[in-house]
Amino acid sequence: MTQPHLTLVREEPAHAAIEVAGLSHVYGGRNTQIPALEDISLSVGAGRFVVIVGPSGCGKTSLLMMMAGLRHQSSGTITIQGAPIAAPDPDRVGVVFQEASLFPWLTALDNIAFPLTLRGTPGAERRARADAMLNLVGLSGFGARYPHELSGGMKQRVSIARGLVQDPPALLMDEPFAALDEQTRMTMGHELLRIWSQTAKTVVFVTHSLTEAVYLADEVLVMSARPGRIIDRIAISLPRPRTYEMMGTETFGRLRDRIWQQIRKSD
């Protein structure tokens, strides 16, 4: 199955880490019913990097929050690691938000250790694990800094470390780099791929940026405008590790163009 040569495109394994089946969501009160998500089904294999793109307001963030157990869908099921997710479960799912959402009164290290503090992990183990995460995201030596002493990119690194500290198999990311400037964003994308390849997490990543989508993903899911449906699934066949040079290639341009056409058609 897998080619013996160096294309590192990961094959989809038999068991899916995240499985969404027939999910629909309707907003509204007594009189108004706004369909937000319509019959979403998707399956993400363990260790895969899947990116969801779509026009603003298509419900991609809602979908991600539902996968995190932070919001409830009207109908349909979400299964993560073989069990339905009814409430947030940091053992199975880590979440990284658009704004870094760090607690400003805690140091970077304490922010990373926060999920462990919540469950009463002993101090020494907590520090060791938070320290390991700090190293993983390339912030060794910054543990004692407070969030206001960190740059936007560094804050998102802390946020990623916090999402990973309980070692969940899946990481959900809601436009984590949207608030960063273009250069930082490129660096962070590259860094994320490095972290991903070191940790072998299953990642679902929501973004507005088509370039980011193609650069990061194994597979891109394109959603339509409200009510959100999945209108295209595009396998990104670019080899790994990804390099900045690939962005200039014809394949990259073609893939990005295809996503753009799909989004435009749906609007």
Place this chain on the structure above:
Amino acid sequence: MRRPAPSTVRWLILAALLVLWEFIPQTGIVPELFLPPLSKTVAVLIKDWREYASELAVTLYEVAFAMLIACGCGILTGALVGGITLLRDLLLPVFSSLYAVPIVILYPIFTAWFGIGSQSKIIFAGVYGFFPVMLSTAAGIRTIDPQLLLAARSMGASLPQRITRVIIPASIPTVLTGLRLGGALTIIGVVVSEMLTSAAGIGYLVTRYRTILDSPHVFGAIVMILLLSILFDTLARAIERRTRVWQTAGRRQTDSAAIAVKPAEAVV
């Protein structure tokens, strides 16, 4: 010439005022009944320090209890009103309007209910100081970044954990500001009620000496009240500054943070 620092200017103005206070009455432009010179006021304070000290003790005792009421009830009510939507919709408009009412008009009623002793002062000043504490606690809880609560939830925080580990630390700076304002109002409340109807306290001294036209003693009492308020405010601000480092620092320290971050420019 370099412009002097604002704090230097402030001290100079204060010194100038004190000098004027000393010399204007001595020239006779202003009669001593209206403004006794600084030296005379201080002399009275030193001569009768026993009397001032024992009345100050009464005032401090009343202020302490009133602050306890204002802070305790204020934080509790503020937390409930800020945290529970139903209570907020019902009560917040009521409390906000009550805050604007000059509660001092109710003081005669307080004396009818609780007598003219310390009890009526404590309760009146407690009510007076309650409003800013309650309103800023409610505001502090309402203005917590919902994203922080969402993040805590995603990490598996239970409701009690969200309260103790997110809501309380996040609202501490705003609550402290309320405590400072409420504390100042409590001092005002105690002194004013002592001036209106009482037989003890610094405020009582002001009224008593004014009726016998003993200006130096009146000013002596005023100076004590001023010192008390300034002391409280300085103390409260110091505590506030210590706890809200992360809040103000977010804006003020961006430059120093940028400098501090420099050695690691490689890390984005």
